[in-house]
Amino acid sequence: EESIDELTLGNSEFIAKMYRKRFRDSNLLGKIIVFEDISELSSYADKKFYSSHITFKDLIFESPLMEKCVKTAMEFSQMDVEILITGESGTGKELFTRAIHNLSSRRDKPFIAINCSSLPEQLLESELFGYEDGSFTGAIKGGKAGIFESCNGGTIFLDEIGDMPIHLQAKLLRVLQEKRIRRIGGSEEIPVNFRLISATNKDLKNMILKEEFRLDLMYRLNTLSLSIPPLRKRKEDIKPLVEYFTKKYSNGNGNEKYSQDAIKALLSYNYPGNVRELQNIIIRALTTLKGNVVKPSDLKFYFEDSSNGVNETFDEKVEKFEIELITSALEDGVSIRQTAHNLGITHTKLINRMKKYKL
Incomplete structure (x- = not known):
């Protein structure tokens, strides 16, 4: 069941090739469509x-x-x-x-x-x-x-x-x-x-x-x-960002709370990866959280070695962060392309980072 359809988006026209429908357990998942002009479609x-x-x-x-x-x-x-x-x-x-x-x-x-x-x-x-x-x-x-x-x-x-x-x-x-x-x-x-x-x-x-x-x-x-200033120079923004990311990535309708010691740990870190790094810390903490209160022990995967890295250069901290983040993402068992998507980077960039760090 294949057909060639013309699709009009605004003032632009595309030729789309529709492939047969895709089902899973008798449920229609949808159709796969290949568009002729991918750059125009991407922009739209x-x-x-x-x-x-x-x-x-x-x-x-x-x-x-x-x-x-x-x-x-x-x-x-x-x-x-x-x-x-x-x-x-x-x-x-x-x-x-x-x-x-x-x-x-x-x-x-x-x-x-x-x-x-x-x-x-x-x-x-x-x-x-x-x-x-x-x-x-x-x-x-x-x-x-x-x-x-x-x-x-x-x-x-x-x-x-x-x-x-x-x-x-x-x-x-x-x-x-x-x-x-x-x-x-x-x-x-x-x-x-x-x-x-x-x-x-x-x-x-x-x-x-x-x-x-x-x-x-x-x-x-x-x-x-x-x-744009780095996060370490505007630590007043950390708490509202934590609240925002917690609601966005919550496993329990945003009901998770943070102990005072956990907040203290989050506020004391310098974030070489800035807001993106804070986002990934919250995602990982919520993913592994048992209960609804985030404690320092739920963040130790990230902060337990921070005291040993006070003499690290900025580039060394960034590399350490990238290695930990990519390694964690690869452990999810999905494809490299999906891993890149989950990390918010391109497939090519992930491959280059994996080669650089020999992952």
Whole structure:
């Protein structure tokens, strides 16, 4: 039972191939559908089901430091120029970007996010610029529009911009200056209209000194700059974040409580992985919790060795955290792809981390 159906989403049309229905124990699970233009569909799904849900009201904080940061971001949302967001991993740079987009004049247009470190160099270039028919082995017949072209009127978020290859940095600068692109293998100059927000956890000034990042590109990206503070500098936000994550990931309708000693342990930690690390601590504690009161013993899997690591560097703490988190996730027995999804990272990034740590 296979059919070819035409599906209209807004002003875009897709050709979808419907495969036979899938059942389990006589219950219909649904149908598997393969869409012809996955980048367009991804943009539509993101706009409808994710991006539209993220506003500044969704950010959890009580600290004056974050209040100032949010106020600045809200002001930036009304200025239709490039923004460079800096901050350590796990501070919420993409959440800020989505909130800025949804408060901007471009909120009804696409929001497309891409991680510059998660794709091989050639694939990143083709995703950004698109390509013409026959421009390289494996190119889709008829060619394909890239993100710069398809995000017409919307916002593009380039995460981990510091990992963009140097030759692509030059091409990106040209796009921002001329507001035109040429697809790979093409000669036509195609006008583009998007707002670029980029983010990094790296020291771009130091990379410029090492000739790893272009100075002229940084000036262009840094028209407006927003620095998101690490969690250790805004510990007033830890309690409300714990409450939020507990309700979100609760096994008992959010009835779990925390002993005073558990709260003290959570407040005393420095969180090299920031909010994302706190989130994973709460998830793991709730998953293994017996009863409804979280005690220090329920957190010892994380904090019992913290006193031995006071002389660890930041990078060493991050690596230790990543190893523990990935090892724990792999113990669930699901596929590598599902594990990556559960961790909130790409399949490629998880494979690279597993190779790095020999897991």
